[in-house]
Amino acid sequence: MKVLGNSGKIVVLIIILSLVSLMGYAIFGNRDIVKISPLIGKQAPGFTLKTFDGQELKLSDLKGKTVLLNFWASWCMPCRQEAGALESSWQKYKDKDVVFVGVNVWDDNSNAQKYLSKFGGGYTQGLDPNEEIQVDYGVGGVPETFFIDSSGNVRDKFTGPLTEQIIDHFVLKTKQPQENES
Amino acid sequence: MNNYLIKSSHILYIFFVFIMLFGFQSLSVADEGKNIDDQTKELSYLLMCPVCQGQSVGESNSNLAHDMRDIIRKQLEAGRSKEEVLAYFVSSYGESILSSPPPKGINWLLWLLPGVGIILGGIGITLYLFKAQKEDKNEGSQKINTQAKMDNEYMKRIEEELKDSDS
Numbered sequence: 001m002k003v004l005g006n007s008g009k010i011v012v013l014i015i016i017l018s019l020v021s022l023m024g025y026a027i028f029g030n031r032d033i034v035k036i037s038p039l040i041g042k043q044a045p046g047f048t049l050k051t052f053d054g055q056e057l058k059l060s061d062l063k064g065k066t067v068l069l070n071f072w073a074s075w076c077m078p079c080r081q082e083a084g085a086l087e088s089s090w091q092k093y094k095d096k097d098v099v100f101v102g103v104n105v106w107d108d109n110s111n112a113q114k115y116l117s118k119f120g121g122g123y124t125q126g127l128d129p130n131e132e133i134q135v136d137y138g139v140g141g142v143p144e145t146f147f148i149d150s151s152g153n154v155r156d157k158f159t160g161p162l163t164e165q166i167i168d169h170f171v172l173k174t175k176q177p178q179e180n181e182s
Numbered sequence: 183m184n185n186y187l188i189k190s191s192h193i194l195y196i197f198f199v200f201i202m203l204f205g206f207q208s209l210s211v212a213d214e215g216k217n218i219d220d221q222t223k224e225l226s227y228l229l230m231c232p233v234c235q236g237q238s239v240g241e242s243n244s245n246l247a248h249d250m251r252d253i254i255r256k257q258l259e260a261g262r263s264k265e266e267v268l269a270y271f272v273s274s275y276g277e278s279i280l281s282s283p284p285p286k287g288i289n290w291l292l293w294l295l296p297g298v299g300i301i302l303g304g305i306g307i308t309l310y311l312f313k314a315q316k317e318d319k320n321e322g323s324q325k326i327n328t329q330a331k332m333d334n335e336y337m338k339r340i341e342e343e344l345k346d347s348d349s
Contacts, residue, residue, distance in 0.1 A: 012306070019299055026291035038276040045274075106245040131249050138274035140232040140246065 037138055037146075037157040041178075044069075044148045045136035049103065049126030052116060057101065057126055059152070066098045066174050067148040068167070071134060073107045074115035076142045082161035087121035089167040094123070097150070098171055103127060105134045105142060147174040222255045225264060229254075229271055230281050238281055 004012065039045070044067075049057045059067070070086060072079040090100040100123035104112045107127075116125055128134070137146060140159075147156040147170045155174045158166060216224070226240035231247045239247045239254075250271070257267045271279050283289040 015302065019295055019302075022291055023295050026288050026295070029288070038273060042273075106249075132253055134246070135249055135253050135271075136274060138232075138276070140275075 036159075037154070039138060039146070039154040040157060042154060044146070044152055044154045045133075047128060047133045047136065049101070049124075049133070050129050051124055051126035052104075052113065052120075055126075057124055059148075062099050062101075062148075063152055064097070064150050066150055066171060067146075068098065068100045068171065069103060069137070069146040069148060070100065070162075071103050071105050071137070071139050071142050071144045073105055073142045074111040075107070078161040079143045080115075080119055082143055082163070083119035083121065085162050085164045085167060086123070089162075089164050089171070090121050090123045093171060098175075100124070101126070103133060105131070105139065145170075147171065149174050149178060151178070153178060218255060218258050221258050221264065222251060225254045225258075225267055226251050228268065228281050229279055232275055232279065 044059060046059050048059075051057055068089075070082075086100065086102075093100070100121070102120070102123065102125040104125065104127045109127075112127070137144075143159075143161060145158045145162060146154055147158075149155050155178065156170050158170060223240060226247075227238045229239040229250065231237045231239050231242035231244055231250075233244055233246050234242045237247075239250045253270075254267055257270065258264075262270075268280065277283065283292050285293050
């Protein structure tokens with residue numbers, strides 16, 4: 001039995017291909033998922049950290065300064081890999097209105113303390129007792145680093161271990177006036 | 183050809199039930215009267231765990247999913263609506279955090295195309311079966327005509343032979 005002629009088959013094939021193409025475009029084409037973080041260009045979520053030396057640190061206290069916000073954990077190998085670069089970059093920028101803040105997440109407190117004594121730099125390290133900061137910033141894993149400008153806007157996010165060159169690139173970019181980003 | 187002798191009305195009925203089932207599945211259930219536990223659980227299944235492969239926050243045992251469930255609960259307890267809680271997670275992780283795309287903009291294609299595909303597929307199958315059934319009927323009536331013709335010729339021959347034998 002012949003249901004469709006050759007032209008009919010071509011029409012059906014074109015319809016199927018069109019539907020598949022449209023579906024592919026809807027899933028992969030021009031969507032938000034390609035953006036590194038929806039926070040980029042927006043006001044950074046506020047936080048209050050409890051630092052490992054018993055102080056409190058609020059993001060609002062750092063207004064007017066460039067902030068490098070680094071999320072880490074003691075069990076994270078790439079965090080150890082970037083620790084040296086963070087420390088040397090902090091030494092380089094600490095007198096240039098750039099503040100480095102380390103945020104310990106998904107960790108055991110004693111392990112975090114041990115890690116800090118071995119790899120911790122001289123910059124402020126703390127944690128959010130409510131364990132909300134990592135979700136506020138849309139953190140999916142460690143290490144992740146956010147660069148916040150002097151107006152309190154998130155300018156960039158970097159996922160993975162930092163190097164001094166990467167830090168230089170993002171810090172200098174963050175210190176430049178913000179272009180009109182959507 | 184006997185395989186095609188399913189009644190067309192049955193095919194349409196099955197097709198209709200199929201469409202209705204898909205349609206009702208997408209309808210949201212009113213959450214009035216649900217307690218915080220139920221609402222937290224419901225919302226946790228509407229969010230995907232960002233560090234897991236294809237698991238929702240409700241299904242995952244990761245630290246992040248645990249944090250996210252706690253935040254959902256806290257926000258619901260603080261009186262935030264379901265939409266506000268979902269909007270909070272979208273603002274942090276983007277729309278990809280949602281287990282189903284919100285029906286707006288290009289996302290409409292994702293909601294409509296599967297339905298269009300099912301409808302077009304259903305129409306195609308129905309047309310195919312109609313045509314098959316029609317052809318089957320034509321073939322059947324042709325067979326009956328041929329058989330009747332053959333029977334007539336046979337009867338004629340018998341009658342002629344009987345006449346010959348009588349004479």
